[in-house]
Amino acid sequence: MANTTASKLNEIPRGAVGRGGVLDVAARLFREQGYGSVSLRKIAAAAGIKAGSIYYHFGSKDEIVAAVLDAGIQVVHESMRQAVSALPEGAGAEAILRAAIRAHLRALLDVSDYSSANVRIFGQVPQSVRDANLHTRRAYEAEWDNLLSRIQADGALKREVDIRRLRLMLIGALNATLEWFDPHRGSAEALSRTYADVFLNGILERQET
Amino acid sequence: MANTTASKLNEIPRGAVGRGGVLDVAARLFREQGYGSVSLRKIAAAAGIKAGSIYYHFGSKDEIVAAVLDAGIQVVHESMRQAVSALPEGAGAEAILRAAIRAHLRALLDVSDYSSANVRIFGQVPQSVRDANLHTRRAYEAEWDNLLSRIQADGALKREVDIRRLRLMLIGALNATLEWFDPHRGSAEALSRTYADVFLNGILERQET
DNA sequence: GTCTATATACTGATAGAC
DNA sequence: GTCTATCAGTATATAGAC
Incomplete structure (x- = not known):
């Protein structure tokens, strides 16, 4: 369930990347702020990527x-x-x-x-x-x-x-x-x-x- | 707490008007759909008025x-x-x-x-x-x-x-x-x-x- | 796998007519 | 007290470069 690839070394300081990382970040934000208040831009920013990049991992x-x-x-x-x-x-x-x-x-x-x-x-x-x-x-x-x-x-x-x-x-x-x-x-x-x-x-x- | 003016006769069929009516409708929509999913346009539509009119009764x-x-x-x-x-x-x-x-x-x-x-x-x-x-x-x-x-x-x-x-x-x-x-x-x-x-x-x- | 740029729709809010 | 028209900001989602 947690992001496993993020534990590798020599990566972007954010720590959360790839599908698993996006999902981890999304879960935390949803828990903290609710569904309607969490935009894809917020998820992307917290994961250290841009909003458009999310659509490589998820369709919506x-x-x-x-x-x-x-x-x-x-x-x-x-x-x-x-x-x-x-x-x-x-x-x-x-x-x-x-x-x-x-x-x-x-x-x-x-x-x-x-x-x-x-x-x-x-x-x-x-x-x-x-x-x-x-x-x-x-x-x-x-x-x-x-x-x-x-x-x-x-x-x-x-x-x-x-x-x-x-x-x-x-x-x-x-x-x-x-x-x-x-x-x-x-x-x-x-x-x-x-x-x-x-x-x-x-x-x-x-x-x- | 409920809209009292709405009980008068000879009114718009919607039944919910004025500050009390807007508030009644807003409470019902918030209960049903949550905070983030309820826009002022939705509230206005359910109350039978236009979105801009809400600002006569409320500042935000x-x-x-x-x-x-x-x-x-x-x-x-x-x-x-x-x-x-x-x-x-x-x-x-x-x-x-x-x-x-x-x-x-x-x-x-x-x-x-x-x-x-x-x-x-x-x-x-x-x-x-x-x-x-x-x-x-x-x-x-x-x-x-x-x-x-x-x-x-x-x-x-x-x-x-x-x-x-x-x-x-x-x-x-x-x-x-x-x-x-x-x-x-x-x-x-x-x-x-x-x-x-x-x-x-x-x-x-x-x-x- | 992530970027930039953009399309389209919807958001809260304001101004002025009636 | 409600209308129309509109602003600036943000939403999800897509296209194509790298």
Whole structure:
């Protein structure tokens, strides 16, 4: 997903060139400024090239943003799947949920401009670009639905909870952190623990009667 | 907040005219399409006037969007304050939280294009516009922090919960519903109950040992 | 693979008629 | 209070030189 050719020596000081470099820069700018405010001229300038040169690598702005959106889902999907499958064999429902929440949040806040760009601009791009991203999104959503369904079948999740709605609520809550998270005030790691605490057990003090 | 003059008879069929009408239309378009994609020409066309005419009512695009943002916070703030103060005298922590959550969510999903536009475009507008909206936002945030602090002081909220972080998590989760809520699949009313259930008590089944 | 130059359309904003 | 006409700036995209 990241630009690999840029690590070679004897290159332009910018560091970002070629298709991968343009894509890296575009993802960062989209995350920072949104879709409508980022022009091809801005992307080109940040990558150290001229606007016209972009069309050697991509056919249109939509093609760039579509590539960013797809990569964004793939990164967070792979991160979540790996985190869950890395757990010990007999891991309980709570451990599984905590690992999945942590992986999703860290992908957004610590790891990937692509994943955070996806969350921030998906609602702003043209309908055709959204449609192109749907298959990739659906696969990630299915991963969560399967995980939650398994946990509910084991009896660890309240029976009255609707899986689809819970997934939308949980992912939405985690994604919303992009609007206010400040690494100076706490780590994504610690924040993921708080989210797990709240979603798993709630915020009300329990009576010990 | 809504256009009042438009209810008079013998007017242009569009229904939206004058400063209030322009603002109503702008709020709806911003909510639907985001900040960058909505031009003054689009706003004017939807309001049934020409682009140049907008400048009789507003000095700039930023002035329009700033007015939309402020109104958006004021609507949801007033809605939440009223809902809480309308509760019976001795209402418990759970009833208060449920009423506040319900009011916030219904303002976003059922009532106001201004409130939903605020949530959707705040992260996309120029820094100067965000700054102008800060005072209004802070007042609403303080309302929530006071409410949550009172409940925690009463011992109904877990002591280890950080108030500011909880407020960010809760409001963020509720605001995120704008990205996926579909009135055909359920009411905002019912959804607010589910959010309260999850945040108050969590999703894990409790052992009855 | 990147450059310059350019075509075409749209942007926010202004001036003056009615 | 809305209109028409227009300005300067910027948008995506293309063509051809190097």
